[in-house]
Amino acid sequence: MAWVKQHNLLACEAIAYNGKPCHDMDSLLDALHGTYNAASRWQCDLAILDQLDPSLEWDWPPFSWKEMMDALLACSSRSAPGPNNIMWSHLKRTLLIEDVMEKFLAIADACMKVGYWPSHFKESVLVIIPELEKPTYSTPKSFRPIALLNMLGKVIEKMISTCLQFDCVKHEVFHPNQLGGIQQRLTKDAGILSKQGFPAHVCWFFASYLVGRGTRYLRNLFSSDLRSTDMGVGQGSALSPVLCNILSYVNDGTLIIQHKTLEDNLPPLREAYRIMFNLFNVFGLVMEHNKSELFHFIHQCDDANLPIVLNFEPFMAASSLKPKTFWRYLGFYFNQTLSFQEHFRYYSTKAISTVCMMEMLGNSLRGLTPKQKRILYQACVVPIVTYGFCLWYNDFARCKGHLQSLTKMQCHAAIWVIGTFRMSLTGQCEALASLIPIHLHLRKLASCATYRVTTLSRTHPVRSLMGRPDTPGAHMHRWHINNLGTKAFLATKSTVVDVAGKLPRLMEAFNTDSDEAHPGNQIMDVFSDRISFHPRPNGASANEQTTLLDITLLKAKGKEHSAIVACDSSVPQDSTEQALAAARVWIGDHMVKQTCQASSRAMASDAELHAIRASIGMATAIAGVDHIYVFMDHLPSAEQAVDLGIHSGQWRSLEVCTRLRSWLGADPVRCVSFISVNSKLKWSVHQNIHKYVSDQSFSVVCSWHLATSLAYLHMAKVAACRDEWNRLFTMSKYLRRGFLCLCDNNDKDIKPSYLGGGTCLKHLETPTLCARVCHCVLNHTPIGAFRAQFNLSNKVGCPCGSPLQTREHLLTSCTRVFEQDYEGAPTCFQQVIDFCKKDPWMFSFVPFLTE
Structure with missing residues (x-):
């Protein structure tokens, strides 16, 4: 945590360029410009592109308000303003005005159609700041240029970048080995675009975008004149990463040669x-x-x-x-035998040092609260430990020593969170600090990483290495694992092989680059004014909500050519049964259709999405319907039904969008309304469908070949890790002796959990209270029994007269303690908390009382 340390001032040195020192601003600016635009003197011969056959041209849809809002929401309101001093916070307020939004989108569409990028957007300011930890500052490369661009232009660039990435991934413009600056792959001339299949007006746009650019250099209080920066793809632009991959192909490249010697x-x-x-x-x-x-x-x-x-x-x-x-390379540390020992050593050492430095932010008396300490550890230390962990954590790796090191690190963090002694045991501290054992956390993350492979695009390099036959349109790598043979497959120790063996073959399919998902052409881009969502009114009473629903229902019944739909789902408690989805359709007062379908192994949100898919399918199939009213109790599922991003049940959303696009496009007066219903109201329309889907006669048993949703797999893995932690919690080897087992307010045994703020930590507000309660629960408390065990003092008795001051004595029979609200020893965790609140000195470091 370098920000808590004292920073030394940078040495004042004269910058040298081409062997000559820069003693005035003109020479300094010439040096900076010559360094950051060194490619201006290089010539480019595009005749080599004549050997390439041009690809088929694809469409470029107009921009929509949804694309604009997505681009704005991804921007921080505290970022530095552009050359005109306009910040993102200004644009987020201004572009919400309908007239301003329409004119802005018209400008963006005109730039693409005409093939022109305004000169006002091409000007930038380049702020020069020194890089940290450089041995010398006598060269221009010891300084980092920060580009400040026009904010309106950056919004348009962000929208263009999203469309470019989608098209390049879908049409395989990117090579499978390109991994930087591309969605799902994180770690010069317009003629190239024409060969790759981009529309002609897009090529014209970039022919204008890449030329005529200029920048002003800003160093301290000095500013230069406008200088030409026509080379490269521009710095600071949202288009720079994707254009670098399209035009320049590579920034950091790797040449791999393999032989026997x-x-x-x-x-x-x-x-x-x-x-x-x-x-x-x-x-x-x-x-x-x-x-x-x-x-x-x-x-x-x-x-x-x-x-x-x-x-x-x-x-x-x-x-x-x-x-x-x-x-x-890319933040990963490789050694010669690919055991990744150095990678683990570097990040584990960094995590341990970070935990040690965090101690200055709080202790058992003052500073951060226990909740804040836990959040800080999870946000700042766990990501360091788990960065690239799949390289060394798999079934083929010997990682027992690594896990022991990480367990010690987490024990140190847990002791800091709850404020107990350093000799406290790992399992006890993790349970009280609500920190899941690190090996279970890594197991959960590894499973989620395995499931994520199925959500990657078909052109992703991991897909080509996996060699999965259920990936239509994917090009297999010549050395994909299916070509290795059984003997070579079993002998290969790789994370890819490990994932291939664990990946469920019966999981749902995903389509990341369908035509329906193209930016600017999605269902909410084209028909945003005809698809509406009506949430529950905030602060309305139950009677007011029921009245509003009745009014909406009467309006729907009285409107000609309207269909009323109610949908709901049911997820049984028995894991051997499938989830169910049901829907009913009324025309006026007459029910015309109903269905109840099995949703396979799915979560409640997946089943709700299935119910929406069934209801939309039935309602749009009825001739003469112009308005569909859908009543449901989970509005986020309706919003997810028209969202084609990667989420569980995406294939159902794709079917809903396809059906709605065809139905809405056939008549401009057609529209759909999704109305949220509070299930606690037991409103008649929704209550009837709820009883219908909850009927036990519709229950369907899961079969062995049944598909499973992504959310269900994640839930199952989280539940498995939680159950394993609960099993460890019952073992004496994990908790050891001395741990005070308690129950909650419902007389149920307390079990460790990291969900919802944890089991115990959320009840302990202050560092002092947390430390004293944990001292009591762990029996690591500065009392007579503790002194007797370690021969710290002859004063081991209790001031009340008992020969030995123990935890049980203080909790049950000590006459100096205030009267308890319970009989005998406390059995509830809240009783221990109340006990410590009544006696502020109890289980704390105070002078030994003799009276």
């Missing part, structure tokens, strides 16, 4: 480097040889670590490139 590896690696160097020169791109790194992956650590001579001017002419012992 290192001696056989070096010549083809040198030749591959030469080919890439010459190819980049043709495109006007620069390979910085001084940033090249060499790393050998070998089976045995005692093999020779041979260097390589690349023979490229001016950096690598005669000097050899020496291989590294450890290789840092």
Whole structure:
């Protein structure tokens, strides 16, 4: 946590450029401009593109208000303003005005149709700030340029970037090995776009966008004149990452050569480097040889670590490139045998040091509350520990030592959260601090990472390596795991192989790049004014809500050509039965259709989505219906039904959107209204469908080949980890002796949980109260029995006259304690809390009382 340490002032040095110091502002600005725009002197030969066949051209839909709002909501209101001093908070308020929004979208659409980017949006300010932890500040590369762009232009760029990424992933413009700046893949010229299938007006737009750009350099209080920055894809723009992948292809590249010996590896690696160097020169791109790194992956650590001579001017002419012992790439640390020991060592050490530094933020007397400490640990330390954990945590890895180190780290954090002694045991502290054991947390995260593979696009590189036959349209890698053979498959120790063995074959399917999901062409983009959602009125009483529902129902019945739909779902308690979804349709007072369908293994939200799908399907099939009223008790499911993002039950949303698009597009007067109903009201229309779907005669038993929803799998894994924690909690080896087992206010045994703020921690408001209660529960408390155990003092008796001051004595029979509200020993956790609140000195570090 570097922010709590004292920062040394940066050394004042003269910046040197091309061997000459910069003593005035003109020379300094020339040095900065020459460094950050070094590619301006490189020539580009696009004749090589003539060998490529142009791809089929696809459509580019107009922008919608939903795209604009999604772009705005993703922006922080506290970001630095643009050159015109307009901030995101200003735009978020201004663009909500309907007239302003319509004119803004008209400008954005006109820019794309005409193929023109206004010059006002091309100007930027480049603020130069020093980078931290640089050994010297005598070169321009020791400083970082921060680009400030026009905010209105950035909103349009964000919308264009979203559309570009969707089209490039869908139409396989991105190579499977491109992993940066692309959705779901995190870690120069318009002629290239025309070869890749982009519409002509999009190519014209980027022909205008990429030229005529200028920037002003700002260093302290000095500002330069406007200087041309026509090269590259621009800094600070939302389009920079995706354009870099489309036009430049690569920023950080990796050349991989595989042979049986290192001696056989070096010549083809040198030749591959030469080919890439010459190819980049043709495109006007620069390979910085001084940033090249060499790393050998070998089976045995005692093999020779041979260097390589690349023979490229001016950096690598005669000097050899020496291989590294450890290789840092995209935040991952690789060692030669791919055991990832260095990766774990680095991040575990960083996590442990962070936990140690957090102690200055609070202790058992003052500072952060226990809840805040727990949140801080989960937000700042757990992400550090789990970064890239799938590299070393799988069924093939030997990670027992890693887990022991992480368990010690979490025990340290748990002790800090609850304020107990350092000798307190791990299981006891984790239970009181509501921190799930780290090995169970990693098991849960690994399972969720496995399930996420099915949500990736069909062009994702992991898909090509998995070789799944149930992925239509996916191109398999030539070395995908299905081609390895049984013997090689079993011998391969890889996370991909581990995922392939665990991935359920009966999970639901996802479609991330369907035509319905295209930005600007989604159902809410095209028909946003004809699909409405009506939530429950805030603060309204039950009678007022019922009256409003009755009025809406009468309005629907009195309106000609309207259909009234009620839908609901039911998830049985028995895990061997399927969830159910039901829907009924009325025309006036006459019920015309009803259905009750099984929803497989699903959560309540999945079953509600199934019910909406069934109700929309029945209502749109009735001839002459112009308005559909859907009454339901879970409005977020209705919003999810028209959202084609990645979520559980996405295939049902796709069917709903397809059906609604066809039905709404056939007649401009058609519309759909989703009305939320409070199930506690037992309103007649919704209550009848609720009884209908809850009928036990409709129950369906799950079969072995039944599909399972993504949400159900996540819930099952969370429940399995929670049950395993509860099982450990009942074992004496985990809790050891001395732990005071209590019950809750309902006389049920307290079980550890990390959900909802935890089981115990949410009742302990202050650090002092938390520490004293935990001292009591753990029996690690500064009383006579503790002193007797460790021979700390001869004063082991209680001031009331008892020869030995124990926890049981203080809780049950000590005459100096206030009168208890219970008989005998406390059995409820709340009783222990009340006991400690009445006696502020109890179980705390106070002078030993002799009277």
